[in-house]
Amino acid sequence: MQTLPIRTLVMGMALALSGLHVQAQSSQVNIICSVQADWCNMITTVYSKTTGTKVNMVLKGSGEALAQLVAEKDNPKVDVWFGGTGDPHLQAAELNLTLPHQSPSLGQLHPWAQQQAKQSGYKTVGIYSGPLGFGYNPELMAKRKLPIPKTWADLLKPEYKGEIQVANPASSGTAYTMIATLVQLMGEEKAFDYLKALHRNVSQYTRSGVAPIKAVARGETAISISFVHDGPGERLHGFAVETVTPSDGTGAEIGSMSLIKGAKNLDAAKKFYEWALTPSAQELAPASKQFQLPSNPAAKLDPNVPDFKKIKFIAYDYARYGSSQERKRLIARWEKEVNGLPR
Numbered sequence: 001m002q003t004l005p006i007r008t009l010v011m012g013m014a015l016a017l018s019g020l021h022v023q024a025q026s027s028q029v030n031i032i033c034s035v036q037a038d039w040c041n042m043i044t045t046v047y048s049k050t051t052g053t054k055v056n057m058v059l060k061g062s063g064e065a066l067a068q069l070v071a072e073k074d075n076p077k078v079d080v081w082f083g084g085t086g087d088p089h090l091q092a093a094e095l096n097l098t099l100p101h102q103s104p105s106l107g108q109l110h111p112w113a114q115q116q117a118k119q120s121g122y123k124t125v126g127i128y129s130g131p132l133g134f135g136y137n138p139e140l141m142a143k144r145k146l147p148i149p150k151t152w153a154d155l156l157k158p159e160y161k162g163e164i165q166v167a168n169p170a171s172s173g174t175a176y177t178m179i180a181t182l183v184q185l186m187g188e189e190k191a192f193d194y195l196k197a198l199h200r201n202v203s204q205y206t207r208s209g210v211a212p213i214k215a216v217a218r219g220e221t222a223i224s225i226s227f228v229h230d231g232p233g234e235r236l237h238g239f240a241v242e243t244v245t246p247s248d249g250t251g252a253e254i255g256s257m258s259l260i261k262g263a264k265n266l267d268a269a270k271k272f273y274e275w276a277l278t279p280s281a282q283e284l285a286p287a288s289k290q291f292q293l294p295s296n297p298a299a300k301l302d303p304n305v306p307d308f309k310k311i312k313f314i315a316y317d318y319a320r321y322g323s324s325q326e327r328k329r330l331i332a333r334w335e336k337e338v339n340g341l342p343r
Contacts, residue, residue, distance in 0.1 A: 212225065
């Protein structure tokens with residue numbers, strides 16, 4: 001896919017926004033962005049140039065973003081949290097860190113995006129979805145004569161020792177989604193036995209969820225546990241990366257967006273929120289080589305977006321595993337029983 005130049009995107013967004021009667025403003029909005037840097041930067045450029053709004057954006061993984069909101073709950077420094085796995089957004093809603101807001105365009109979104117809003121008391125909304133799976137470097141795999149993993153059990157093979165990277169669930173929503181997926185797929189006790197066995201093959205637990213597949217792309221590790229929509233972007237940058245979803249079942253994230261309680265620029269935050277749900281705004285994702293399934297069905301679907309019909313999904317319980325108590329409990333158990341084990 002050929003990426004459109006920023007100038008073309010800005011002109012297109014300007015036309016789209018003029019149709020929505022959005023006026024240029026001398027306002028600002030402070031955003032935590034939990035998607036990849038290229039997408040965050042494109043959002044900043046396009047939105048600021050088409051609306052006149054100053055965008056102050058900081059990039060953080062969803063686990064770190066939630067920790068910041070908790071730390072700043074009495075004096076929040078951000079207005080909007082954009083992207084990142086939906087479980088921490090649901091936890092922020094439960095902890096009363098975010099504000100209810102029912103967008104006029106909510107009914108136009110995919111049912112899973114509407115369900116995310118409903119179960120949070122409309123304190124968050126789904127903006128994209130993406131399946132969990134494995135990334136691998138085919139050149140490195142061939143060189144080391146490693147088989148391509150097809151199931152979760154495959155990752156426990158002794159030949160993968162030191163060849164796998166996955167993020168730390170305390171800082172990464174991707175890794176927490178992995179734990180929650182395995183618990184629902186296997187049952188909790190078997191899932192933690194699995195995680196202990198997997199630990200022997202893990203070379204590094206990274207801070208961010210996207211770091212492992214970037215390490216795969218650069219030949220630093222053979223395999224990652226990642227969201228598979230992160231693979232095509234690395235390929236388009238010229239790296240040898242392929243992805244696969246486990247045939248025994250997997251979970252999917254519902255990337256979400258939330259307004260922060262106590263936001264100092266609430267009006268500007270609501271305008272950004274509404275813009276982010278439009279088809280034109282969601283089409284900035286593939287333009288920045290990010291290939292999640294957008295929540296607005298009217299957004300043009302890029303051919304690099306994973307085909308959800310070909311993936312075996314578990315019935316992921318977003319409400320249960322999006323609760324702060326369950327997240328805290330599972331992460332604490334992982335820290336106690338898995339992270340400190342020798343390899």
